[in-house]
Amino acid sequence: MPEPLKNLLHPGVVTGIAATIGRNFADFDRDMFLALAGDGLEALELMQRSLKIRDALVETLPQGFREAGAIIEACLPHDGRAGISGWALLPVSQYIALRGLDDFDLSLSLLRALTPHFTAEFGIRVFIDRDQDRALATIRSWTDDADHHVRRLASEGTRPRLPWAMRLPKLVRDPGPILPILTALLDDPEDYVRRSVANSLNDIAKDHPDRVAAFVAEHIGSASAERRQLLRHASRTLLKQGHSAALANFGFAAPSGIDASLSLDRAKIVLGESLGLRLAVSHDADTSQTVMIDYAVHHRKANGTTSPKVFKWTSATLAPGGAIEIEKRHAIRPITTRRYYPGAHRIVVLVNGQEAAEAGFDLALE
Secondary structure, X not given: OOOOHXXXXXXXXXXXXXXXXXXXXXXXXXXXXXXXXXOOHHHOOHHHHHHHHHHHHHHHOOXXXXXXXXXXXXXXXXXXXXXXXHHHHHHHHHHHHHHOOOOHHHHHHHHHHHHHHOOXXXXXXXXXXXXXXXXXXXXXXXXXXXXXXXXXXXXHOOOOOOOOOOOOHHHHHOOHHHHHHHHHOOOOOOHHHHHHHHHHHHHHHOOOHHHHHHHHHHHHOOOXXXXXXXXXXXXXXXXXXXXXXXXXXXXXXXXXXXXXXXEEOOOEEEOOOEEEEEEEEEEOOXXXXXXXXXXXXXXXXXOOOEEEEEEEEEEEEEOOOOEEEEEEEEEOOOEOOEOOOOEEEEEEEEEOOEEEEEEEEEEEOO
């Protein structure tokens, strides 16, 4: 089994933080920090561990934030010299978020310096929430920073619905202020940055689908292959939902003259097994048609209703009078984010977002 995420912050990390601070702060109470950060640490989950370490920093770093900030900066890796890095910086960024709200400029400078060694996307959000205009004015200047980690912070830290992090309700309601940031990074040379831009746009699409479809339409003309890939990834939720404007952005019109038939290799399976899917699609229209084929598994819920989860399958161009047959296997296996219930399930094929064929199967848990 994979190592639990909480173990990314283990007692050895706490000891390492203490050693680094001790080298850069003569009055550091190392024993007090270790006692506060380590007491009950291993019983906690990842974010709880981080906050516990953060609180130990609050008690043992200088009360003046400028003095504490200078110590933090000295503890970061510099010019080949080791320092606090990786997940050990998560509680440090949370410390800055807690203690630095009254010193915006220093805090944002520290988070910018921190992010190449881990990420400051969690710590920066409280500053955006506190004073959005002021924070975004600084963050916009990072879009042409020489360090790609800083450029990614500009897009990832401003995501309205960043996983594991506080939401940014003002940007959920109106994402307009971050669109110039995302636009500036559309053609970033690093895929790491471009994927962050796509994820931010996908966040926005959950609340403003038409706005994202219009943004994609504006920026897809003469797009490079890299930008087109970014915009396609940004549209993934809309494409799965069959949003007509989003589909049109990538050449997928409402299906016409399409006939589809889905068959399964068995009618009953046990949790942990897989189903074989076979789809036949024919096309009797007068012109060729590009189709995006997805499928939705309608999982049974406790009350007997079903909830769909859409999965990507393939894209194809169908000639007039043409036909294709495709196959795949779909595993129904335990995952931490879903609870399975026995009984009837459905698989529905979506062609350019519209239901085109379906088949059913029964699931047993054992």
